[in-house]
Every structure is written in C-alpha cells, then in structure tokens.
Amino acid sequence: MLDPTASSDLTRETPMRRLALIVTATALCAGLTGFAALRSSGDSSPPATAFRGPPAGATRTPPGMDGVVDKLQRSLRAQPSDASSWAQLGSAYVEQARLHVDPTLYPKSEAALRRSLRLQPRHNTQALIGMAGLANARHQFAQARTWARTAVTDDPYAWAAYGALNDALTQLGDDRGAQDAVQRMLDLHPSTASFTRASYTLELHGRTTEAAQALRRALADASNPADEAFCQHYLGELAFNTGATAQALRHYRAALALDPTYTPSLAGAARAEAALGRTGPAIRDYRTAIDRVPQPQYVLEFGELLDSLGRSGEAREQYTVLEAEQRLFAANGVVDDLNLGQYQADHGDPAIAVTLLTAEWHRRHSVLVADALGWALHRAGRDAEALPPARQAGRLGWRDALLRYHRGVIEQALGDRRAARTDLAGALAANPAFSPLHAPDARARLAALQGQQ
Template sequence: MDMRAFATLAGLALVGATIFTILSFSAAPAPEPTAYAARRETLQERLKRLPGDYRGWAQLASQYVDQARITGDPSYYAKAEDALATAAGLNDRDDAVLTGQAALAAGRHEFAEAARLAERAIDANPYGAAAYGVLADARIQLGDLRGAQSAVDRMMDLRPGVAAFSRASYAAELRGDRDGARRYLELAHDDAWLPADLAYARYYLGELALHSGDLKTATGWYAKALQAYPAYTPALAGQARAAALDGRLTEALDLYDQVVERLPLPQYLIEQGETRIKAGGRPDWTLLRAQRRLFQAAGVRDDLTWAEFEADHGDPAQAVRHARAEYARNPNLVAADALAWALFRAGRPGEALPYAKEATATGWRNPLLSYHRARIERALGRPARVDPGFDPALSALARFS
C-alpha cells in the first residue's frame, strides 16, 4: 500500500512503509518533538498542568502513532490507545479525539473502524480537513475508490496543501493517470516549506519515476529528498531500491543495511532479503519474523505483508490464508492482487484470474500487478505479455511503499 495512504500533517507530527505502515493526519514527517523543547512547553508538560485538555491528549496520541511509524516500534500504539482513552473520557464527541481514534485504527489496519470513526469526526465538525484525509485513506484500503475521491475532493476544498495534494496524487495514480499523479505531487512540492514535507514530495516523485522505469530520474529525486531532510529513511530506501534494480547490488545492500538499522520495517527487511538473494547470498528472515510478532502483539493486523511474503518466499497455502483474511477485511486493489498471486503460487490459476483482473481493473500502471496477471493468464494458456524489464527476483522492490 502506498505511503501516501498513511501520512501525517506537517506541524502535528514521519511516514512509514507499506504498505505497510501507518496512517495519521497528514502528509509527511515533522520535526522531532525534542526540537520544540528549548522553545516552548512540551505537550507532556502541558498535560500535567492541564490534565483536562482532551485535545492535547488527542495530539499526544497522534505523536505516539507517528513514533510507531518513525521507529518501527508498535508498542507506541498502546500508548496512543491510553492517551485516546483519557481524551475520550473527557470528551468522546470532539472531532479531534475521534480523528485520533480513526488514525489509530488505521495504524492497526482496522480500516472499516477507521472510516466509521472518521465519519463521526466529520459529523462533529464538517470543516475538519484532517478527518477527511483519514477517511480518504481508509476508503482506499476498503476498495471504495469513488468514496475516497469524494473525501479527497472535500479535503482539497477545505485545506489545499501537501496532505491534500499527495492524496489527490495517489487517487490519480490508482486510476492510471500517472501524469496527473505527478502534477499533484509537483503542487505538493511547490506548497511545501518544511524540510520534511519537501523530502516527502521529492520521495514520491522518485517513486513515480522508479515505477515507470526511469531509474536515473528516481535516483535524483531520492537524493534531493535527503538533501532536504537527511533523516528521511524512505528516501534512503529509495536509493537502495534504485541501485538494486540497476544491478548495483553491493551498493544496494550497503544502503539497505543503513535503512534497516534506522527503521526495521517488514517492507525494507523483505527488500533487503530479496536483494541479498539476487546477489547470490542467503537471506536471514529472523528479524522479519521478530517484527511480525511485535506487530501482532501490538494489535496490528497485517495479513497483506505476510500473504505477499509467504507467496514469494514461504508457504503458498499460508499465503492464501493470509490473503483471504486481508481481502475479506480490506477488498482493495493490492489485496486482490495478493490473493490472486497466492492462489497462483498454490497451483490454482483458475481461481486466481478473477482477482488479478480486479486488481488491474482501474488502469493503475503498477508493474508488479501487471506481471502477476500475465503469469496467471499464461498458466491458463492465454496470450499475455510479460514485461522483459521486470525482475521477479526483486518483486518486493516493485511494491509501492
């Protein structure tokens, strides 16, 4: 799943991976909370002084969700839940509290609940742009692209800016409108002034170039993202991705070592493992499995990651189980593709084809989805073109992070 579906409002609270990571209020990372300490009272200090500040508790919860995303440590979700429980105990109808609850639900991949809570927040305050952002993200994950577009449009009306433009870009991309997606990201870039927002827009301009096969342009955007915000780990991962796809495997592995040291998210660990296999080595999935247990213990339901991993590197039967569970909860394009590929890898291409068609029905020009559908159709004796430039050994690198 694309990181633009899981972003944060600059000034409130970085983004994280994939589909893998986590949704909050806006589009990109803000400065670390400690950056404020020398200039003004910290939020924790304010809450000690004013324990009845329910909006402050909601903001603290937002920061914890962001920290889970920034650090890869899902234990922050429990802290966010506690802060939101305090906020709701003071005022369970406030739109900021409800939006915070929606963001936490989305962080745990409970997108139906996230949408329900975001809609309650909008009922409480129809002019709260942040709630529309959460709603748009949740509806995309639920496969409701029309509803997501409606939420994005409303957000654009209320607060055009980095958060709204980035979501509009993703919506355009899912329709197959790559040029439109690029234009919206350029608008986000033009609107950005915080270094983190600049890094975010430049990173996704790099991702668009990467997935259209333009590795040189992609590498340039990733470098510019890191110039703006050196701590922006997704851009470092982008550099590793581009190097691997360009055949510079030693360089890519050096970069991935830095990435996973900073942020050991499952997406990055899988990319690193596939690059190591491509280089002739053997991956060690120990840390990946440890991360899986941590996320499960924190209440994060991420069957999608494990469906994709098991299909490519493990047990296809387990992949089917995970993919069915994900698709049942969140019937989006990526979940449909994961189920199609899991069924194919389990030797059931006839069952796989309807899901592969569903995954590619909107015109989204995603090289991984196209490759999966072509392989499935070929297995059924149908003519299908497999892109000769696509490297199935590095399939995780073609996923949108």
C-alpha cells in the first residue's frame, strides 16, 4: 500500500475514473508518459504534463503539439541519424493521436520509436519509455509492462518509466506492483504527474479523502495555468464520483476559466449539468466537446443522456459514431475488448459482450474487467456466473457507484434481496446521479426491494 509517510509524503496521492469508456480515454492519453520524459528542443526540463491514471479522462496537452511534431520532422530531415529526436517524435505522435483522436498515428509512432532503437540499441531510455507509452495507448498492457521494465533496468532513475509501468500494472490488475511503481515515481519526481497517478491508486482503494489531498497537492505544485486546469479537472472528477455534483461543476468551470480550450472539463461540465437537471446546457456542452475532440467517452455519455431523455434516434447516431471509432482503433492496433464489451452489454449484443470480456479477462485481471464481465454475463442471462466477477470487482474497496449498481442488480436477479438493497443503496449514496440511465433504475429497484421488506 502507498506509504503516506514516505519521502514523497503521500498525503499527496490519488485516484479517479470514468468506468464507461475510461480505458479508451486512458489509451489515448498514455502517450504522455513517454512525452513527459522527453526534452523539448533547447530546454533541459520535461514539458509540463500530467497523466491521470486509467479510468478517467484526458490529460493535459503540451502547447503546440502539432508544431512540436513539425519541428521534429524538419530536424530529422536534416539529421536523420538523431536517435533522440526519433524517440521524441514517436512519443509526440502518440500525444497527437490523443489530442486529435487519431489512432492512425500509432503506426507512425512505432516506426519512429523503432528507428530510434535501431540507431541507438543500448541505453536508449527515451525510446523504451516511448514504446511503453505506445503499448499502453494501444491497450497492449503486457507489452507495455515489458517495455517499461526494460526502461527501468536501463535507467533506474528514469521517473517517467515508473509512470508507464504503473499504468500498465494497474490495467493488468497487479495492484501491489502498481503501488510500488507509483511510490517509486513519487520518490524520484514528486510532481503533478506522480501525484495524480497516486490519486488514482488511492481512489481505487476507496481512500477518497487522501485522493483529494493528493490532487490538491498536485494543484499546489502546478507551475502554469495548463497544469492548474488539469488538476482542477480531476478534482471535479473526484467530486462527481463521490456525489458532490455542484462542487464538481465548480471545479470544471475553474479549469475552463484557466484554459477555455480544455475539452475534458467541458465534457465534465456537461455531465455535471445533466446530473443537476440542466439538460439544455448539458446537451450544448456535450455537442461542443464532441465537435472539438470526439473522445469515445464523451460520445457514449452523450448517447446515454439522449437515451434517458427518450431521444433514441439521436442516441443511435452517437452510438454509430462510437462503433466507427472502435473499428478505427482496431485497424490501428488498439486492443479494445473492454470498452467494446461494455458498449455491447448495454447497447448491443450481450452474448458478444461476454465473448469479448472473457477474452479480456484471460489477458488481465483488473477490477474494471471483472466488473464489465460480471455485468455482461448478467445481461446475457447468466447471473450465477456473473456474481463471482462482480464480487471480484470490489476487492480493492473502490467506492464506485456503477460497480455497486451492477452487483446489486445481479444479486437481485439471484434473489438475494438483502445484498441487493445494500449495494443499490450504496451506489446511490456514493453518487445519486452516477448515470442518466442507471441511477433512475437503481432508485426504482431499491424502492421495490424496500417495499418487499
């Protein structure tokens, strides 16, 4: 477990998430681990970036990423044997892919990183970290673990390598290893990037008060408005996840005041507005966010909001966009069975969801996959099989409303009214507006169960 008394003072740690499409969001953000370790031209320090662990949303974009890519490309045309610049370009492509939701840049990233490794096969930590970030972005988490461990072996003081390792191990379900990696990152480089990762770990363990403390520490350490906006955004995410919706909206708006172009906070504001019953502003802000950056998470959230309003035709349009994005990801090496399985369970074919998520569970035993598999099995009518993974999903103590809702519905289907009442009440206590579709269902189910007492 993370040590609050360690040299990095982990009263400054953390966690966060968005269960629906968080891993896709994480995948599109994972390149920042590599990019944060790079040195921009003429600057001996890494760019101010931060990575908010898995589940939750987008990370801060270094300013002028397209310009950075153009500058590196020009430099490499003049000096094609510069291994360091090829490594920087490879990681920059992954960040550019996140920014533009363009996974077609992943093959270009891999080509650049592998060229760097051919030019400098030994002691090329930059390229190793870049390969780890690319593998995380593609959801190839076992490969990311291997690349990150190789980078750590190459340079035990390369703090960004521990960030990539933490990301991979979190997704693989190696809780102890993930904690050790983020602790080492904090020891080496206590910063916005490390505090926000630690926050995610704390949230996954149900330590939400410490998670908020870590984010506030990250905010205090932020050196520019961009990083301040990033921290305000994730304070908003944590507030929303713990049911403080009005407070969450204030954090999202604070982030937008610092950086009006920060799309994750615009989508966050839309989510909070919808939860507060402000449907018009929520629809407007979702549309604007998706027009700017069509992140799958935003598309799915918007579709579910429209569904909850009875606007099924418009919701289907959003789901069609999401399906097209999933095909594009797959064509560019992104293994996305978790997100596709979650989508199929609620909006497609539950039998397909079970197949996808069973395969994903064989690859990695994270709490996210356990929850998704349990829910898919329930949706496919296999409740007795659904309960063990649903319980497995709660093994870390994560106080996630959607997770508890899923487990409560499964328990109700199996006739365990007492457990179902406990979990459905727990879901609504954690966040009364956790989903425009599922929160009303949780209230209806709980009321029916209480009437049967």
